[in-house]
Amino acid sequence: MAFVSAPYAWRCVQPVAVRFLGCPSPALALADRVDELTAQRADATVAQAAEIRRIERDLHDGAQARLVSLGLSLATAEKLMETDAVKARALMRDARAVAAASLTELRDLVRGINPPVLNDRGLVDAVSALALDSPLEAVVSADLRLRLDPPIESALYFGIAELLTNAVKHAHATRARISIAQDDTTIVVDVEDDGRGGAGDRPDGGLAGLRRRLAVFDGTLEITSPAGGPTSVRMMVPCESL
Numbered sequence: 001m002a003f004v005s006a007p008y009a010w011r012c013v014q015p016v017a018v019r020f021l022g023c024p025s026p027a028l029a030l031a032d033r034v035d036e037l038t039a040q041r042a043d044a045t046v047a048q049a050a051e052i053r054r055i056e057r058d059l060h061d062g063a064q065a066r067l068v069s070l071g072l073s074l075a076t077a078e079k080l081m082e083t084d085a086v087k088a089r090a091l092m093r094d095a096r097a098v099a100a101a102s103l104t105e106l107r108d109l110v111r112g113i114n115p116p117v118l119n120d121r122g123l124v125d126a127v128s129a130l131a132l133d134s135p136l137e138a139v140v141s142a143d144l145r146l147r148l149d150p151p152i153e154s155a156l157y158f159g160i161a162e163l164l165t166n167a168v169k170h171a172h173a174t175r176a177r178i179s180i181a182q183d184d185t186t187i188v189v190d191v192e193d194d195g196r197g198g199a200g201d202r203p204d205g206g207l208a209g210l211r212r213r214l215a216v217f218d219g220t221l222e223i224t225s226p227a228g229g230p231t232s233v234r235m236m237v238p239c240e241s242l
């Protein structure tokens with residue numbers, strides 16, 4: 001723990017004072033907060049770098065590769081135009097199909113970065129669309145008066161998407177309930193499934209990633225998932241950061 005600005009004597013006395021008085025001094029609380037924020041910033045930087053690598057990889061393996069092959073097909077078609085018009089036309093037809101596939105792939109990639117419905121209509125509508133797409137019978141209830149900051153909307157949206165995916169992948173659930181509520185201090189999102197339980201963080205898993213993503217906004221993730229189920233996950237983000 002770093003006590004950058006506290007005088008040396010106070011640094012020595014402070015832990016004892018805390019033990020006897022039972023509450024941390026403002027300086028100690030501040031130092032703790034600096035440590036916490038430093039760790040959160042490091043996590044956010046790592047998560048952001050990983051996300052950029054994913055997008056690079058998707059572009060490289062997908063649209064970029066298709067566009068290279070499109071260029072080659074068009075070059076060959078151009079050469080064949082005079083000598084073998086039928087073959088040239090077939091190549092151009094293929095090229096058109098490849099262009100359409102690249103477009104779809106790029107659209108999907110952009111949607112993965114931020115779905116248009118989230119940008120245009122906000123969290124509740126975007127989550128309702130997610131629920132409709134889910135193979136589970138998913139019900140959404142929401143009481144959210146304002147649009148949230150885009151990074152928070154995005155974190156909660158992808159959080160709910162991850163929890164629904166988990167419910168399908170791991171829980172053998174048939175139903176899910178999503179509730180989004182807001183009071184004066186906090187946004188609270190609950191996602192429950194009627195599956196078999198047993199959810200918990202594992203290193204590099206989606207839940208751990210979600211916890212890190214929420215921590216950037218001082219948010220938290222609470223998992224209640226006894227063996228046999230049901231599973232209930234609560235995401236909370238303080239409104240002060242909105």
Ligand SMILES: Nc1ncnc2c1ncn2[C@@H]1O[C@H](COP(=O)(O)OP(=O)(O)OP(=O)(O)O)[C@@H](O)[C@H]1O
Pocket residue numbers: 166167169170171193195196197198199200201202204205206207208225231
């Ligand atoms: N709703 C759930 N019901 C039952 N078990 C769950 C549920 N959600 C998660 N789990 C369990 O918790 C583990 C951790 O979930 P987490 O989302 O972190 O990782 P993952 O889903 O296995 O991988 P990833 O999210 O990277 O695709 C899962 O492997 C699964 O065993």
Ligand SMILES: [Mg+2]
Pocket residue numbers: 162165166205206207
């Ligand atoms: Mg997961």
